Amino acid sequence: MGLDTFLTDEQIEMRDLARRIAEEKIKPVAAMYDEKQEFPWPIVKVFAQTDMFRTFIPKEYGGLGGGILELAIVTEELSRGCGGIALAFAGTALGAYPMILFGTEEQKKKYLPAVAAGEKLCAFALTEPEAGSDAGSQRTTAKKVKGGYILNGTKQWITNGGEAKIYTVIAVTNPARGSRGISAFIVEEGYEGFGYGKKEDKMGIRASSTRELSFNDCFVPEENIIGRDGAGFAVAMRTLDRTRPGVAAQAVGIAQAAFELAVDYSRERVQFGKPISSFQAIQFMLADMGTQIEAARSLIYQAARYIDAGNKDINKYSAMSKLFASDMAMKVTIDAVQVLGGYGYMKDYPAEKLMRDAKITQIYEGTNQIQRLVIATSLIRESAKKK
Numbered sequence: 001m002g003l004d005t006f007l008t009d010e011q012i013e014m015r016d017l018a019r020r021i022a023e024e025k026i027k028p029v030a031a032m033y034d035e036k037q038e039f040p041w042p043i044v045k046v047f048a049q050t051d052m053f054r055t056f057i058p059k060e061y062g063g064l065g066g067g068i069l070e071l072a073i074v075t076e077e078l079s080r081g082c083g084g085i086a087l088a089f090a091g092t093a094l095g096a097y098p099m100i101l102f103g104t105e106e107q108k109k110k111y112l113p114a115v116a117a118g119e120k121l122c123a124f125a126l127t128e129p130e131a132g133s134d135a136g137s138q139r140t141t142a143k144k145v146k147g148g149y150i151l152n153g154t155k156q157w158i159t160n161g162g163e164a165k166i167y168t169v170i171a172v173t174n175p176a177r178g179s180r181g182i183s184a185f186i187v188e189e190g191y192e193g194f195g196y197g198k199k200e201d202k203m204g205i206r207a208s209s210t211r212e213l214s215f216n217d218c219f220v221p222e223e224n225i226i227g228r229d230g231a232g233f234a235v236a237m238r239t240l241d242r243t244r245p246g247v248a249a250q251a252v253g254i255a256q257a258a259f260e261l262a263v264d265y266s267r268e269r270v271q272f273g274k275p276i277s278s279f280q281a282i283q284f285m286l287a288d289m290g291t292q293i294e295a296a297r298s299l300i301y302q303a304a305r306y307i308d309a310g311n312k313d314i315n316k317y318s319a320m321s322k323l324f325a326s327d328m329a330m331k332v333t334i335d336a337v338q339v340l341g342g343y344g345y346m347k348d349y350p351a352e353k354l355m356r357d358a359k360i361t362q363i364y365e366g367t368n369q370i371q372r373l374v375i376a377t378s379l380i381r382e383s384a385k386k387k
């Protein structure tokens with residue numbers, strides 16, 4: 001399955017292990033977690049036992065030293081089992097990445113080994129009720145005091161919220177400086193003044209926890225700042241540049257699951273005395289689905305390789321992969337429901353869940369309108385430079 005030709009033996013091994021976990025451990029319980037909207041701790045334990053969390057952690061801190069490509073490969077496979085359950089893994093990567101990219105040696109030594117071992121999950125807290133796409137308009141404040149900062153404010157819709165032990169939290173340290181007056185902090189569960197609020201009831205990825213975080217005079221020690229004071233917006237944006245191919249991979253995993261379901265179903269469902277796979281209308285839908293999935297996966301691999309090679313101008317390719325893969329996943333999952341006809345609409349088959357799960361990939365880590373803005377800005381800047 002898939003154009004695997006250019007993966008290393010190690011990457012294929014990682015992919016096959018993640019695929020086995022998805023098949024044997026995730027798929028059998030995906031509908032149950034979706035229905036109950038419960039956090040999948042037993043599966044997270046499996047991720048830990050099988051070293052999944054080590055994928056993206058540098059070797060010095062107990063990881064396997066994989067890059068964005070390895071992160072994408074594993075995320076896709078786990079998402080093929082369930083996009084929501086996979087998010088316990090991918091959301092932890094998002095929460096840990098600011099530290100991996102910009103953390104001090106002390107911070108990395110203190111926090112990353114437990115993340116690699118799967119003992120502690122991470123989360124990334126940027127969004128607020130008034131700061132969604134306009135992430136620069138943060139209202140959570142971090143006031144400098146002796147030995148640290150005092151945080152006050154609310155973060156909204158935080159993946160792994162309430163389940164993670166380690167949070168990257170973005171807050172304003174100098175309101176007069178706009179996006180240059182924003183800083184990033186490591187906040188641990190249990191810090192005084194840090195609490196959890198509303199847990200969301202969602203359309204899809206229901207096995208993932210999406211929760212409010214509240215900060216009421218929460219003291220965070222100085223050594224927990226990520227990068228320097230005022231660098232928080234850049235920390236957040238550079239992180240998203242690297243994690244968006246992961247959202248794209250989640251989308252491809254969901255689409256792949258929908259595609260396989262549709263192909264299998266079309267061979268079994270008989271109407272007018274023939275399997276529906278013999279009708280050209282169905283065949284053309286399947287052909288388009290398969291082609292679009294391969295195209296999205298190829299773009300993700302290329303974007304990930306470009307990032308892993310150390311290039312700096314990555315935001316365009318990262319945004320392109322997220323935009324293309326998530327729009328593709330939405331289309332493919334809708335078409336999968338169509339191939340299954342009325343059964344696609346019923347909860348007896350996973351098609352409708354895959355369609356609900358796909359939708360979020362067009363929204364979070366920057367909506368697809370925002371991805372288009374990122375891509376267009378980059379294209380126009382490149383054109384201006386040529387003159």
Ligand SMILES: Cc1cc2nc3c(=O)[nH]c(=O)nc-3n(C[C@H](O)[C@H](O)[C@H](O)COP(=O)(O)OP(=O)(O)OC[C@H]3O[C@@H](n4cnc5c(N)ncnc54)[C@H](O)[C@@H]3O)c2cc1C
Nearest residue numbers: 124125126127132133157158159210363364365366367369
């Ligand atoms: C399930 C879930 C999990 C999430 N997890 C996290 C998380 O872990 N951490 C975190 O920090 N955030 C998280 N988010 C927040 C997510 O990143 C935001 O929802 C997203 O960035 C969009 O912000 P918004 O919802 O406020 O939409 P808005 O910004 O209010 O946008 C509303 C609409 O307007 C459009 N729009 C806005 N501005 C423009 C513009 N300039 N040009 C064109 N169109 C525009 C948008 O594309 C969208 O269609 C999560 C959200 C959800 C739903």
